[in-house]
Amino acid sequence: MSNQQVEAAPTQPKVENPRVKAAKDFYRRLKKNVPALIGFYTILILVIFSIIGPWMLSTDPSDTDVINKFAGPSAEHWFGTDHLGRDIFTRIIHGMKLTLGIGFASVFMGAAMGIPIGIIAGYYGGKIDAVIMRFIDILLAFPGILLALAIVSILGGSLVNVTIAVAIYAIPGFARIIRGSTLAAKNLEYVDAIKALGAGDGRIIFKHILPNVLSPVIVNATLYIATAILTAAGLSFLGMGAQPPQPEWGAMLNDGRSYMRDAGHIAFFPGMAIVIVVLAFNIFGDGLRDALDPKMKK
Amino acid sequence: MSQKQELLKINNLKQYFPIKGGILGRTVNHVKAVDDISFNIYEGETVSLVGESGCGKSTTGRAILRLDDPTDGTVEFDGQDLLSMSKKEMRDMRKDLQIIFQDPYASLNPRMTVRQTLNEAMEIQKVIPQDERNEKIAELMETVGLQPHQVDRFPHEFSGGQRQRIGIARALSVNPKLIVCDEAVSALDVSIQAQVLNLLKKFQNEMNLTYLFIAHDLGVVRHISDRIIVMYLGKIVEMGDTKSIFENPQHPYTKALLSAIPVPDPEKKTDRIFLQGDVPSPMDPPKGCRFHTRCPFATEKCAEETPELRNEDYMQDGHVAACHYMKDIEAGVHQPTKDTSAVRG
Numbered sequence: 001m002s003n004q005q006v007e008a009a010p011t012q013p014k015v016e017n018p019r020v021k022a023a024k025d026f027y028r029r030l031k032k033n034v035p036a037l038i039g040f041y042t043i044l045i046l047v048i049f050s051i052i053g054p055w056m057l058s059t060d061p062s063d064t065d066v067i068n069k070f071a072g073p074s075a076e077h078w079f080g081t082d083h084l085g086r087d088i089f090t091r092i093i094h095g096m097k098l099t100l101g102i103g104f105a106s107v108f109m110g111a112a113m114g115i116p117i118g119i120i121a122g123y124y125g126g127k128i129d130a131v132i133m134r135f136i137d138i139l140l141a142f143p144g145i146l147l148a149l150a151i152v153s154i155l156g157g158s159l160v161n162v163t164i165a166v167a168i169y170a171i172p173g174f175a176r177i178i179r180g181s182t183l184a185a186k187n188l189e190y191v192d193a194i195k196a197l198g199a200g201d202g203r204i205i206f207k208h209i210l211p212n213v214l215s216p217v218i219v220n221a222t223l224y225i226a227t228a229i230l231t232a233a234g235l236s237f238l239g240m241g242a243q244p245p246q247p248e249w250g251a252m253l254n255d256g257r258s259y260m261r262d263a264g265h266i267a268f269f270p271g272m273a274i275v276i277v278v279l280a281f282n283i284f285g286d287g288l289r290d291a292l293d294p295k296m297k298k
Numbered sequence: 299m300s301q302k303q304e305l306l307k308i309n310n311l312k313q314y315f316p317i318k319g320g321i322l323g324r325t326v327n328h329v330k331a332v333d334d335i336s337f338n339i340y341e342g343e344t345v346s347l348v349g350e351s352g353c354g355k356s357t358t359g360r361a362i363l364r365l366d367d368p369t370d371g372t373v374e375f376d377g378q379d380l381l382s383m384s385k386k387e388m389r390d391m392r393k394d395l396q397i398i399f400q401d402p403y404a405s406l407n408p409r410m411t412v413r414q415t416l417n418e419a420m421e422i423q424k425v426i427p428q429d430e431r432n433e434k435i436a437e438l439m440e441t442v443g444l445q446p447h448q449v450d451r452f453p454h455e456f457s458g459g460q461r462q463r464i465g466i467a468r469a470l471s472v473n474p475k476l477i478v479c480d481e482a483v484s485a486l487d488v489s490i491q492a493q494v495l496n497l498l499k500k501f502q503n504e505m506n507l508t509y510l511f512i513a514h515d516l517g518v519v520r521h522i523s524d525r526i527i528v529m530y531l532g533k534i535v536e537m538g539d540t541k542s543i544f545e546n547p548q549h550p551y552t553k554a555l556l557s558a559i560p561v562p563d564p565e566k567k568t569d570r571i572f573l574q575g576d577v578p579s580p581m582d583p584p585k586g587c588r589f590h591t592r593c594p595f596a597t598e599k600c601a602e603e604t605p606e607l608r609n610e611d612y613m614q615d616g617h618v619a620a621c622h623y624m625k626d627i628e629a630g631v632h633q634p635t636k637d638t639s640a641v642r643g
Contacts, residue, residue: 189400192365192399193399196395197393197419197422197472212407
């Protein structure tokens, strides 16, 4: 580094792209938060496992081993078998992509709906804002799982419908956060400057407001993935989501419920899996919030 | 002056901001930020708008550019009424009217390089074909005194003065006729202020620019402006040639403002006029002359009748002020009714 600084002035000095710089900066700050880093790597490992895991296992999640029903953990069946003799470890690995899939898909859908709604409300203000935000308030008035239950009972029980239900519940959170940031961002002088140059609303929103209001959304999205996974598991537990024999963790928990006293491992392992995933997303989300907060710099 | 062409003509401009209240969000009151002002700007001149914070100077600038739509009045630019234009017509018009902002830190998008910022300005107004833009950008960088190799840097890599130059380059990139400088130098160090002001002056000569310079620092204003407009609480109280205003101020408020300019000579005694109290709320401005609550010369008449801007025969042509007693004060007939020199600091 030091010998490069003696370069003659007119040559182009190396300028770091602020996105690269921001990413490096962000990782540097995240590193200081050990739990968040653990959460981050847990998520990374889980995602990798959910993709390559099913290929690494020779067992099928629906194969039954009738002789070994209710078997406890052993070398052959790491997490034991359930009431039909299916290998729980295999089912958890296969269920991981369902769980993570629901989490990511519902948050993505929720953000895809919530962000435009929030930006429109915040940017245009006035009556449009009032109408949109009252509608959002109505959505917020329902407890999450109740709203999801109502939506699933209208649409019918399936994993896709659970994802949609959870996504709808995610909309208000995104819309509110984006609206708030947009209200602040649209009064910045550089927005006025670009307006004075004659830019249209589309250009102002997409090029000047959206990139500058996204960081709280990323935090919210991470934290909401945990909620989404939990809600989806809850709905499957109630029989509204995954249908047998899908190895969804919530449904597996429900399977084990009847045999809690005699074969606790059937419910224990899927339960632990849910706890680990949700915890990982939550602590990572919290760490992300701290790392992205410009006031916490240094 | 008479042969000069009018570039901007503002008539009875009003900007009221509604204050909503109650559960139904009804408008309960208005902030009368700008209340019925009229003035002209001639082509190629620099007009300064001065006054305390909150007197409506920036609001006037923003209203001219339609960054906020004014409540009432007309803004005529080059013979065209800006306020009756559609959004689209206005967008095309905007290349002739530009603005330089006060805060060089807030006025540039932190995520765009200088090249992107300047390129976008030209892209929006389509002033130059795409293949010639890089050349123009390099040229602009040079004219505002930045190195061409800095063009791919981001705003946070520049100092405040450099950023303000980028802001100026952006405003110049579309070849405007009028630039509103909204406190364009107040955030800068005095030495940098001088540089930027000289730069602005240079461009004025080269490109026949017209400036509306919004400022609260009369020292700066004196240096660059041809004419001065003094505002108080949303109204114009005095307007005239720079020389005439500085040498022969008529309105007591202008006199107080001028007496506040620091003199770089510690030995020299100044007759500083200290105004009492604060600027009244623009929600509920005083009746009559708006300055009467703080004016040392105020009488009952001032609280009742609103003075009009007028020219007295001893004043220079084009110099107008809005005070009932300016002639009497000038002649020494009307004496202060309040003491203004005693209380210091």
